[in-house]
Amino acid sequence: MANEADTDKAILMVAFAKMDPVALAVALGSIWALILFTATTFLLLKGAPEGGQVGTHLGLIGIYLRGDDVTWVGGLLGAAYLWVIGAIAGFVLAVLWNLTHHLYVIVIVARAAWWKMLAD
Numbered sequence: 805m806a807n808e809a810d811t812d813k814a815i816l817m818v819a820f821a822k823m824d825p826v827a828l829a830v831a832l833g834s835i836w837a838l839i840l841f842t843a844t845t846f847l848l849l850k851g852a853p854e855g856g857q858v859g860t861h862l863g864l865i866g867i868y869l870r871g872d873d874v875t876w877v878g879g880l881l882g883a884a885y886l887w888v889i890g891a892i893a894g895f896v897l898a899v900l901w902n903l904t905h906h907l908y909v910i911v912i913v914a915r916a917a918w919w920k921m922l923a924d
Contacts, residue, residue, distance in 0.1 A: 820905045825898035832894030837887035840865070844879030 847859035859874035866872045872882030
């Protein structure tokens with residue numbers, strides 16, 4: 805019987821595992837920054853078509869991220885902006901994930917106590 809209880813506990817621990825907000829913030833920020841810098845680098849190395857500009861569509865991100873354009877410095881600046889934005893998004897996502905799981909476990913325990921009380 806104890807082995808079955810240990811298995812149930814292990815399953816619940818995996819299903820309701822907590823996310824580390826700092827780890828997710830760093831990971832998400834790094835991934836977003838790397839994606840933008842890689843796209844900027846690719847466009848700069850590819851070059852512009854005859855009579856055109858380099859990365860006209862990617863340059864539109866500069867509307868939202870002041871100073872970001874398709875240059876080496878602009879790519880670094882945009883990557884820094886997206887790292888901060890991604891870190892904030894990752895932190896908020898992990899906190900909300902942990903909060904919703906915590907509230908769900910509280911509801912499950914309350915329901916179990918309620919049904920146990922009715923059965924007694």
